Amino acid sequence: MTFLTSYLAEEDFDASVEEQMAYSKFTYRCDAAYLGQKGVLALLPVFAVDASFTHLVLRGCGVHNDGIGKVCESLLGHPTLSYLDIGDNPISEGGVDAVVRLIHKTPTLVECVFDKCFFTRGYSNTHETRMEDHPNTNGRPIVSALEYNRHPPVVLHGAAAVAAMDIPALLRAKKSELKVLFYSLAGVDGRVSFEELRDGMLDCAEEWGVVSSDLGAFLDPEVVFGRMGSQGADEDGDGRLTFGEFCRALVEENVRAKVLEACRGPRRVDLKVLFYAMAGTDGELTLEEIAEGLEGTLGEQSEAWGFTVExxxxxxNRETFAAMGEADVDGGAADFDGDGKLSWTEFYTRLTRLQ
Known part of the structure; x- marks a missing residue:
């Protein structure tokens, strides 16, 4: 070592060592050590306690199905592992499931090299009674699991999750289950108060897979029942919903969520332009002026927004804007400066917090 580094200045030597340490600090390379399966298994306690490494290379270590199963079990949910090389090992189709489970339980794992393993060459399929490919041959489940980790689905919550739902399709597909839920909460007259229904949905609908908790939390009794003067789902005004009224409420709330998401996203600029067109040089409007102005332009805007006027x-609508004026935003009124008018920022802040 002295001979190899004697020509380097001290600072260059330090930099070289630091560079080499940085390169391999987060990598376990067992491929050049000829550890064998027993040697690899002896390292499992190390893998279990080291939460910093990102790469693990087990290429050509003679790991069999039982060995890869134990390796994968020890790595489940590792916080930083992103690369695993198990290539050139005698792992057959029977060992693939353990690798797939590891990938599913370890979202950071996005790369797995498995060339020259037995399952890539169909060694398990040579028996005369099994001429067709095994589902794990060529590692197809591994590729699918990795693709999921590389491009995980976006998880939506609240109004965004409701907006993404297709409520009419849900009602068609789950109508019988939804009826069971509804009538388990309804009285002898087949009607239920909205509070009872919402609580029931939150308690058991998620488990049944009928209606998600996001939708249950999004539903607003004031909106659904129309207690502020608008026509709500409770058509006869008795404070209790029939099953038909409830289904209509779900559809309407789904539409309302989609409109709100459009305001927060692709139609935000259009809404801002409309606001300032109404506000003029003053740049501020009362909630009454906003409601009157927006209601008067719904016909013009609906086609561009992709919604009907209804x-x-x-x-x-005026009821929504009345509620905006009564509610607080993070402990303060919607009208931040208390002058009775809202700027664009004040109006939009309140609008984006609507459920």
Whole structure:
């Protein structure tokens, strides 16, 4: 070592060592050590306690199905592992499931090299009674699991999750289950108060897979029952919903969520332009002026927004804006400066917090 580094200045030597340490600090390379399966298994306690390494190379270590199963079990849910090389090992189709489970339980793992393993060459399929490919041959489940980790689905919550739902399709597919849920909460007259129904949905609908907790939390009794003067789902005004009224409420709330998401996303600029067109040089409007102005332009805006006038009216109505004026935003009124008018920022802040 002295001979190899004697020509380096001290600072260059230090830099070289630091570079080499940085390169291999987060990698376990067992491929050049000829450890064998017993040697690899002896390292499992190390893998279990080291939460910093990102790469593990077990290429050509003679690991069999039982060995890869134990390796994968010890690595489940590792916080930083992103690369695993198990290539050139005698792992057959029977060992693939353990690798797939590891990938599913370890979201950081996005790369797995498995060339020259037995399952890539169909060694398990040579018996005369099994001429067709095994499902694990060529590592197809591994590739699928890795693809999921590389491009995980976006998890939505709240209004965004409701907006992404297809409520009419849900009602068609789950109508019988939804009826069971509804009538388990309804009285002898087949009607239920919205509070009872919402609590029931939150308690058991998620488990049944009928209606998600996001939808249950999004549903607003004031909106559904129309207690502020608008026509709500409770058509006869008795404070209790029939099953038909409830289904209509789900559809309407789904539409309202979609309109709100459009305001927060692709139609935000259009809404801002409309606000300032109404506000003029003053740049501020009362909630009454906003409601009157927006309601008057729904017909012009609906086609561009991709909604009907009735659908846009689920958000842009006087009752909604009255509620905006009564509620607080993070402990303060919607009108931040208390002058009775809202700037664009004040209006949009309140609008984005609507459920």
């Amino acid at each position: 659908e846009m009216h689920t958000v842009f």
